Every structure is written in C-alpha cells, then in structure tokens.
Amino acid sequence: MIQLHDVSKQYGSFTALHSVNLTMKHGEFTAILGPSGCGKTTLLKLLAGFMEPTSGEIQMDGSLVASKHQLIPPEKRNIGMVFQSFALWPHMTVYDHIVFPLRHHRHTQDEWKKDMVARVQHVLKMVGLDQLFDRYPSELSGGQKQRVALARAIAPLPDILLMDEPLSALDVELRMDMRTEIQRIHRETKACIVYVTHDQGEALAMADKIVVMNKGKIEQIGSPEDIYTKPETAFVASFVGKCNMVKGKWEEGRFTPRAFPWETWPDIGVAESLKQEGFCPVRPEQWAMADESGEGLKGTVLSVQYQGKEVHYVIEVEEEKWTVHQSIFSRRYQAGDTVSLAVKAAEQQPVFV
C-alpha cells in the first residue's frame, strides 16, 4: 500500500503540488488524470524517489520512504517504470533489455536469478515479443518498443509499476491494443499500477480508481463510473467528458435553470457540492432533443457532425453553447433549426447514475 500524507512539492517559489493525500492499495490500478502542468509527473517522480517532497510524507507498506529529511532512492524501492519515450538502450537487444533488470533489481526472486533465460522467455511471451528477442531497438516498431519497455519494467515483478503517459507516442489503433495488453499484464502481475495520463478515455477504460488533478491539487478521487456520472466539481465535470454546466437553482431535489425559470428538471445524480454552487451538469447524451413544438428549452442548431453511431450537435441556448449527442436513429436536424431540449428522466439515462 502507498500512502501520501499532506505531500507538497515546490520548485523554488512555485508550488507544483499542494498538500496531496492519497492511498493506493496492492493490486489497484490508479490513473492520475489532469491537464498539462497540473503536477502529474511531479507526483510520479516523488513516488519513484527521484526527489523528496517539500513537506509531507510518503509511506510504502507502512515504511517511510520520503519526507523533507529522508529519501529512499529508486533502486531501493520495489518499483518498475515505463515512460512515454520508451527509454531503450540502442546498443542492447530485446533479450539484453529484459535480463538487465533481472540482474540488477535487488528484489528479483532467487529462482529467476538462477534461470534468467526462462524468466526472460516468460516475460517476452507475456508481451508477445518472444520471436524478436535478438532485435535491436532500431529494428522494432513503436508498439514493439513500448512492449520492450513494459517487459523490462515487469520482469523483476515489482510491487509498484509507475507509468508516465506510456501510450502517447503510439498511433490510435496501437494505443487501443496496448490498453488491452496493459490490463492483461495488470491482471497477471497483480502489481499496483500508477498510470499518469491526460487522456480521459484511457483513464476511464483502464483504471480501478481515477485521481483527477488540477493546478497541483486533487479535485476528486473515485471509480471511473463515479468520476463520470457524479463529478463533484465543475472542473471534473468538464474535463472528464464534455459536460454542459447549466446554471440555476436547486430546490427540493429539482433544478430550475436560471435562463428558464418556468422549467424544472429531476435530479439525475448530481453531487451535493455542485448543487450548492448552483450547477446542473448535463452530459451530451443526457439531453432529449425534439423539434420546436416539443417540451423544454428552445435553442438553435449551430453545427451538426455525423459520428457513425451518433450525431453531435452544438446548440445555442440563451447565448450559451451546449453539446448534444443523439443516436443516428433519432430525428436529424440541420444548422439553423429551432429545437427543444429537456433532460432525460433518470430511468432513461444511458449511463449509470
């Protein structure tokens, strides 16, 4: 188990992390999600032991590994690391890359030290590279290089696997394949994975737990479903999935939009904190859209995009622009049409609330 207690990190006078409290359990897949510059890599570097916090403490399995006065270096922690840039050694073959950590990682099991060839073969099979053991990095594709980096990190079976945007250098299709691969490796190794990304799709698809960060602070911690369906702050609502933040007033479990005081909407699972701020976050797929004679708020279609399974509309409602997704089987509208928008009742919502 990893525990961060009130961890802050300053670079000179700039505070990159503000009093972070976080627990990551054995075998848990945690995604650290946030925009560029929010402090994700700083958090990962602290977990790896590349630097010490300015204040606060980090514990691993109950032992103090980092504080202002103490720092257990990376090689003494049972961790593996995978970076966006692969960081492979050009003069070493695939085989050499996997043997290296087995020789040097102080937590490698004795059994594997005795028969490293067998362990390398096993790990290369896990990542689908057993046929390419004698290739050099220059003879591999981007996806294969990332698999080598992954195999090198998991070979000594670390307790903790730290991954910093490991898929961002790969093309879209390969990224999808590698997501499945990483999930399988997680199941097989049962490592505690800390996965840094700014890609919400990646975090929602893979993680057991998502930590959403903004400006060096944690905004929300929760399961992918919780983060998506019950965002607690306006930032989380709009960063994780496109959310329309409708302003208004909550009274007796119903919401009245400020611009349309004659309307009231049901509670579709809105967090208390957002109710207090006077927001109703509505996901693009939570709108029911009808023609201008229908019930609800009136708006004008600004743009229409066909997306295969859905049609994405931007609707102008009282000078605000809202995003609305409708199934391709629903009635189609054109730019310039007047439409009616209502929030679907909870039982009609396409997502769990």
Ligand SMILES: Nc1ncnc2c1ncn2[C@@H]1O[C@H](COP(=O)(O)OP(=O)(O)OP(=O)(O)O)[C@@H](O)[C@H]1O
């Ligand atoms: N060594 C440093 N000295 C000064 N400021 C730094 C240093 N390293 C990072 N920062 C600043 O700290 C903040 C957090 O940086 P960090 O690299 O942790 O962000 P990030 O969320 O990983 O961003 P990205 O997704 O762009 O990699 C940024 O504003 C960055 O400019």
